[in-house]
Amino acid sequence: MLNSTWLGRVTFSDALALQEEIVARKTADPSAPDELLLLEHEPVYTIGRTPDQTSLRDPANLPHPVVQTNRGGQATYHGPGQLIGYPILDLRTRGQDLHRYLRGLEEVLIALLAEYGVAGERSPGFAVNICGDLAPFNAITPCGLAGVEMTSLSHECGREITVREAADRMKTHFGAYDCAKLAVSGE
Secondary structure: OEEEEEEEEEOHHHHHHHHHHHHHHHHHOOOOOEEEEEEEEOOEEEEOOOOOOHHHOOHHHOOOOEEEOOOOOOOEEEOOOEEEEEEEOOHHHHOOOHHHHHHHHHHHHHHHHHHOOOOOOOOOOOEEEOOOOOHHHHHOOHHHOOOOOOOOHHHHHOOOOOHHHHHHHHHHHHHHOOHHHHHHHOO
16 A cells, blocks of 8 residues: 655755654554655755765855755755655565666656656656756756756746646656566566
């Protein structure tokens, strides 16, 4: 069973605390439902535990706070207008294959974009710029990928799309996607 919840705009620290609470609940009770948290963050840069933090460019002059996380990887920006998804799933029921699961997650995002007439391609991570100001990306090298230009779904579609609209559609795609089938059959 999967519970999908739209949280609206949430600080990074509050979202992290909620994720930790859900993980603790699922650890104590393996029958607890899987969760998909959909939200926007208040403006924040995150960076993984890598010693190379050059993707922050000029850390002393960033327009928003930086949070070091326990993930790997370089800096990224999260803020208003960006759909953030935090799936909290028991992969033991999905064949315990993280890489296969991640490919499935990418397929869900590609399907969401296709619904809007935008061709998506595989890229690590689960954050989709729906609308809003993309200028904060200019202060970093997003995910350490030099020469990458950020865009938004609204820009690509030529019309305003709200994060809530995209989140509602994401719930449908994520819920319809059979991760268990993918993990077991290897499709």
